Amino acid sequence: MSNRYGLTGISFAVLALAASPTWGQSASDPETTTVEEIVVTAQRRAENLQDVPVAVTALSSETLRDNDIRDLSRVEVLTPGFTFGKSGSDARPAIRGVRTENVGVSGDPSIGYFSDNVYRSRASQANEPFVDVARVEIQRGPQGTLYGRNTFGGNIAISSNAPTEEFAAGSSLTLGSFNRVAVDGYVNLPISDMLQLRIAALRETMDGYVQGVSDDLDIFDRDTSYARVGVRFAPTPELEAVLRYSRWIEQGTGGAAFGYRVGGIFVNPATGNFDINGQPFLLRYDLPRTGRPLIEGIPINPDPLFYGGDTRLVQDLEQNAWSANVSYDFGPIIFSSITGYIDYQVFRNADNDFSLRAGNVDGQEDKLESFSQEFQLASNGDGPLDWIVGYFYFNEDVTASFFSSCPTLARDTVGCAFAAGLPETTSNAVFGQASWWAIPDRLRVTGGVRYTEDEKVIRRANARTDANQRLTSVTPTGQEFDFTFSETTWRVNAEYHLDDDRMLYATASTGFRSGGFNAGFFTNPALPGAFGPETVTAYEVGSKNRFWGDRLQLNLSAYRNNFQDLQVQNQFLIVTPTGTTTTSVILNAAEAHSHGLELEVQAVPMDNLNVAFSATLMEAQYDDYRNVPAPANYTGFLDYSGNDVPYSPSLKLTGQVGYDFVLGSGAVVTPQVTVLYSDDYYLTDTNTVLDLQDAFAKVDLRVSWVDASRRYRFDVFANNVGDEVTLNRATFGSRGLNQSYDAPRMYGIRLSAAY
Template sequence: MKLQHTTSVIALLAGMTLALPAMAAAGDTQLEELIVTAQKREENVQQAPLAITAVTGASLQKDRVLSLEDLAHNMTGISFTANSPQSNEINIRGVVNTRLSSPTADQSVSTFVDDVFVARSGNLNSAFYDVARVEVVRGPQGVLLGKNVAGGAVNIISNSPTSERSGKVTVTLGNYDLRQTQGFLNGAITDSLNARFAFQTINRGGYAKDILHNTEVENLDSLQGRLYLSYRPQGSDLTADLIVDYSKDSNDGVNRVGLKSTTLPASFTPWSTTRALIAAKRGHLDVRESLPIWPLFKGDIAPTPQGARHETYNVIGKVEKDIAEGIRLSSITGYRNNQSFTLYDQTGLGPANGYNVAGPLLFAEPVNFNEEVEQVSQELRLASTNTDSAIDWIVGAYYQKSKVHQYNRYWGESTVLPTLSGESHWNDQGHNRDMAIFAQLGWKMTDTLKLEVGARYTKDKKWGFQQGIIVATGDRLNPADTAPLTPLTTNFATPYGEDWKKLTPQATLRWTPNDTTMAYGTISVGFKGGGFQNSASNAFAARTPYNPETVTNYELGYKTELFDRTVRWNSALFYMKYKDLQVQQTLSSCLCNVISNAPGATIKGLETDLQYAPNDWFKAWASGSYVDATYDTFVFAGVNNSGHMMQRTPKYQSAVGAEVTTDAGLWEDAVSARISYRWQGKMPWAPENTTWEKAYGTLDARLTLTSEDKNWSVSVWGKNITDELYRTNIIAFFQEEMSSFGAPRTVGVEFSAAF
């Protein structure tokens, strides 16, 4: 970003802020104070010297943020794409994993649930429920977050139990046959033990339809439950928490539609051409209608339908105890177990489409991923607790191990191409071990100036065994084919393994001139270990690792509250240098996915957030981000991507919203209306910058009536009210873009009763 541009943006925002005093009312602040724990200590988010956004559970519920996808569609500086129900892709500041689902792959943007790292992105399909807050940390966090973080992190914090006996039940009905229930029971079991049980069920019809099998797709059936026990013995500084949760969800598959690209070089367009012929026969074919093939795997007596199923249980134990004067020991133990099944047709239309229409080069390639994951983690910390001392410190150790077994089945049917006919399987058993020690020291140099320095030493080890199996070559159209189904070229069985070590330092200087203003400067290094290809073409490819990625971040930020704390304005300016950024692409030469390293990338930008609450009945907010993310040098498969925009990264994002609360007759603060709009600029889907998603925006709103005693409420809500059509993923074939779409307009009514 040019300095002149940055200066003009800051000046514009400052001008907006200075225009607010005439509307501000003196008195106590109406802005919500949030306590976060991203740096392993409780602190006001306004005093935390890092780019962090914290969203309360109440705000999440008002905006119907039920998933990581919803979260990304409700904020700036973060975006979401998804190749399949097994590959959720979170992008923060241009850093994103694209279809990185190998058993040894780490995520550049990490996700934590109740401070425990979640190793597999496919484990996060479960919807949010009974959440206290979500913390989104932007930029590398190489010291304290528990797992070394290269691009940023999302931490989902559950509501903890209290001694007060309470409960709540919420029922929601909406279009697409939505039926949702959620609730909790909370209270004391003994004088020292509190408990909270929370649950959620969601049953929803499909946003799209498989017209070949007359089946709704993109539907959802889910069940979730959590038991949270909190032990606080009287007269002791011991605290112990146990969290046990379970989730299960299923759907009948995804909707994939081949659209003719307006930017790719002229080539064949078999899917859009065939869809046009089918539309002529039917009279209509909508983008939310597709014709996926259900594969008949060798040895089966019936085709396997599209669908996805996940089942996860999670156990977390947290213990804290003062072991000496001014020293506290903290322990966080985590265990996760997940089983998942995903089958989807990558093209959404094949030669066997029920309409006797088959365009040239038309093919179908359903893929089936079966994954079992077992993960354990342990973190131990010692931290100083004397808040009057000029010195504070944290030291700790971290261990995490996961075992991932993938059995992937690819099935292909093609009109002409031998490599797209037949059936190939991959059996991959991967192991990941992460060990680290870390320390941070804080020194209050003056009453207003504090220096924090820290470092983390990480050792990652990845190993396993992968087997590629040619099950069948030809298909019903070309039974004599001898070429195996891509990307497999030959049967193989090979072990693989490698380890990487890295020291990641960090230094932060924090200036707090008064209790409403804080500014900071940070230099930090993030690291993510390397890994190995899944569904490799041969033994050499399976045992050849891709390199770890590292990033160095230079960041300046400030957080301030103005005009009797009726205005809150936070901003951050950052400059990041990436080395060996892990990028996965689809090669047109083999129609296969390959993970490679972009030698260098530069990311620079500005993020700003403004909140305004002049009184107790009105509040408004606005945020925006500018990210200039480009590859410095990146040549892959003969294509020079140097200087191109980084994939799936919109340069501009913005969001605005407001909420008004008023009386209804004698009922005080009974009616509230909330509206929000989020917009993002166009973005390239791949490093070649030849396929793009156009700019789009989504509008949400909610109207709530609350009873006089606040014991019940009824709301009507709408998401994507303008029914904006946007895509969450594409894969380019020829001059076609195999497209997946975001949720359409959804509306509903919600009733809540507290007791």
């Protein structure tokens, strides 16, 4: 077995093959004297972060690099009101009491994810690595007017670096724990005044940090390949087109769709039967029991980073994405066109019994093609009225398959419970927003509205597969269902600028997440066929401020979200010829609320001393959530009214301190400390002791050296130095409460060069 914290040796000569972004503010001036200004596009136009009356956290490329943030999973380290969970290849972000639970093709994510303005429709697409990224924006609260589609809890917008008119290149190599090796880079080529080219790439491998019973069964490794080509064409000062193509491949082991271990079961010790109100036992339920009491079940390995199954978990993801952002400046009006096409497929499997017993293999394969087109007309100028109107079209065609309880790896084996479907979504939306300076440079009022209509068609199909579980053919059966969902969402806002550096704002807005279907009803008419949209009405007041000659930035927001008809996921037990499994069913069965306070502070109290801090106080609870079918293996109906919404800690704190020591040679050495503290929170609606994550703190340490020319850099870092392993996913399954845990302590070095 490989050394858990070992470093893999590799020649530093590969530095010439990769690149990292050039350094931001300190590239030309090592002395930091003010808080950096960041431009964001939260209102679909470029604006200073402090001028936008929206609660948004923006992370620059330098911030991502300085915190080893390679994808969405570590963004929570620096973002208030945001937590992150993951199971297998599926991202499960949560914002202000809205979490991502339904990750299947039967529904939609509850938090929008956009890359270079193009909508990503599947939860696993949100794990795309950050390569040559200019900025990450986390917009908190519903964004139902300008972004619209399924931005029910908020929005995550990724902006990659576009080609520029100056030559630039760089390289970086990262070596770290679990034999991590990452090589990434970019080169920007100004071919002419009107044509520029930018190429970025990443190759990363790492051993799995969850250990199996043998080396080949370790899980959560990395085998990532990514490349992107961008072309900017600007033949006239008015016309600009930025075309991008990216290819992303994620292979190796996965982490199972619903967790890789069982955390326990609840048993009534007097009867020996399942009882959700009984005592927790660290046992795994195994069929058949042949009359034996449950408390004589199989003990669980206490190590949270241990996978006890005999199935080699596989993650095989491939995405090809094309986009075109075109704009033409007509003078008073700017026309924009945003086109996206994505060809995406992902396969993942699981060991259904979490043991060395052969068989009981689950798996899922999804293939999709999506096309989106957005047209915008926006005002351009310094007048009192700003406005934007647009039309959005989206089509997604999916081939989805799921198999369970297979005695061998081949899904066509007799005894497999197999389902396949061909869902297709077509969405049309029109939107508009206008802002008016009622008092020039002081009071501005904004109103916006969006109308969305989604049509969802689901066709049942028969499928054939090979011995490796992969689809070879899909044939529709003729069974088809059609659902249409529509909603009007709106936003009103008022902002008052006390002066150029201080602003107060108040907002009321609505959002919705589209309805969907439950695929299991094809074969089990007792299951509900469809579920409707869920809606939210949100209220927010806030303040954005700069003080002390731009040395202190302080942003504060208070909010209240009222949720109606929440789509909640329940696990139903399904009996098959070879045993039992569970299926997820979505119901509109809950009303809830969340309210809280969020504070973000950035400061340079003295030259070269950088301080950042954020605090979140939140309450997120179900107001009315009754007659809930008990989880799989348990009986009766439960009342979750008053329970906490999962992934919603009542207190979250983040802090970061760094100091730039300028040496006599002109080189800069910067030690940095980052701290994340979270109060406890539950991970299922049931709110049990087995899905409770206790309060915890994580500390990251980093020391960087940058030479006098600002071309070369060396970093030493350790993430989660206290080795605090936290639960980030739990759900009830046929064997008990399935669990998945976050990464342990990881450390490494990074060498970079910029040209």
